[in-house]
Amino acid sequence: MNYLVAVLRDRIQAEEAYSALEAADLPMQQISIIGRGYKSADEFGLLDPAEQAQKQAKLMAVWLIPFGFAAGVTFSLITHLDTFAWAGDLGNHLVGGLLGALAGAMGSVFVGGGAGLALGSGDALPYRNRLKAGRYLIVVKGTPTLTEKATRILRQFEPENLQGYVER
Incomplete structure (x- = not known):
């Protein structure tokens, strides 16, 4: 067509x-x-490029946030960093996971939303x-x-x- x-x-x-x-x-x-x-x-x-970018960011967040959490916990376990002494061993690993999840959320917004807005509109x-x-x-x-x-x-x-x- x-x-x-x-x-x-x-x-x-x-x-x-x-x-x-x-x-x-x-x-x-x-x-x-x-x-x-x-x-x-x-x-x-x-298509509204802003709407498409928002959908793309949400889609990426579905897998990037859990992956970021797992990566943050894994990094904390591997390096044995004691960044937050008040949190103890388990607390440090959980804080590392939360920071990794936050990084995943930022990645979904910047890459999924920003790239979707810039490149997805045609x-x-x-x-x-x-x-x-x-x-x-x-x-x-x-x-x-x-x-x-x-x-x-x-x-x-x-x-x-x-x-x-x-x-x-």
């Missing part, structure tokens, strides 16, 4: 482009307008930013022939951006 995404300046230009696609007898069920008054980014399925974030700025998107989903025909039509409207994608 191929996608074509055109970013248009305002609602009037988006409606004119949509009408031109309709006049060219393109299948309208495969064409969407995204923007204020039409489908939202969430309704269309543009082109969704720039499109969401343009929608927030009052722009409109026209998305055409279909065969390569359909998207090529739509590209020729949409170029007449001088979109800010015209990008094609191939679904894998």
